[in-house]
Amino acid sequence: MRIELYxxxxxxxGAKVADEFKRVMEARGHQVNVYHIDEARAKELPPADLYVFGSGTRMGKPSGNMRRFVKKANLPPGTKYAIFATxxxxxxxxxTGKVPTEEEMERWRRTIPILCEILNGxxxxxxADKIIFVREMKGPLEEGWQGRVAELADAVASRS
Ligand SMILES: Cc1cc2nc3c(=O)[nH]c(=O)nc-3n(C[C@H](O)[C@H](O)[C@H](O)COP(=O)(O)O)c2cc1C
Incomplete structure (x- = not known):
């Protein structure tokens, strides 16, 4: 498979996650090209078997520039994609020392559903999709993050 990751x-x-995804998929014989969206043109994406989009989160949503990028992305219906959110x-x-429940956290974790809505539209x-956690606002990635990237790679490989 040829995979383009933005x-x-x-x-x-997220850049580390992207590089790890590339490493794992390339070890399985796939080709993965990784870009920051600032160095890509959404209207001129090269052909690929699968596109991967990865975004951090601001107030529960994907960053504005990622939202604009996927809105502009010029890809034909039926194109396959995967998503990861940090x-x-x-x-x-x-x-209070109280840990918020998963339900309370849900509204701060709308990155994947929002991007999917645009792309499915x-x-x-x-x-496939996957959440990868960071420990603090700016990182680092939570221990065991490579395992979650491997799960994303497995899901992509088995469903593409
Ligand atoms: C202003 C600001 C708001 C944020 N809001 C959220 C949020 O609502 N939910 C969340 O899960 N993470 C939030 N984060 C943490 C980001 O998700 C985190 O910085 C990002 O995933 C790190 O990825 P990157 O290093 O690839 O940019 C916020 C970070 C900043 C700086």
């Missing part, structure tokens, strides 16, 4: 990493965590892990409230077909 990410919008600001602090480098999210902050839930931490205890500094005053263009007729693209999702094969």
């Amino acid at each position: 990410h919008a990493s600001k602090y480098g965590n 999210h902050i892990r839930e931490t205890p409230d500094k005053k 263009k007729g693209l077909v999702k094969v």
Whole structure:
């Protein structure tokens, strides 16, 4: 498979995820080209068997530049895609010590559903998605992150 991966990493965590995904998929004989969206033109994406989009999160949503990028992406209906989002892990409230529940965190983790809505609206077909956690607002990635990237790679390989 030829895979084109576009990410919008600001602090480098998503860029690490992208490089690890490339390493794992290339070890399996696939070709993966990785770009930051700032160095790509959404209307002129090269042909590929699968596109991967990766974004961090701002107030529960994908970064604005990633949203604009996928809106502009010029890809025919039926094109396959996968998504990863980097999210902050839930931490205890500094005053109360209470850890938010998964449901409470859900509204701060809308990156994947929002990007999927845009891409599905263009007729693209999702094969896999994955959340990768960071420990603090700007990283680093949570321990075991490589395992989650491997799960994404497995899902992509088995469904493409
Ligand atoms: C202003 C700001 C708001 C953020 N809001 C959220 C949020 O609502 N939900 C979340 O999971 N992470 C949030 N984060 C953490 C980002 O998800 C994190 O910085 C990003 O995933 C790191 O990836 P990158 O290094 O590839 O940019 C926020 C970070 C910043 C700086």
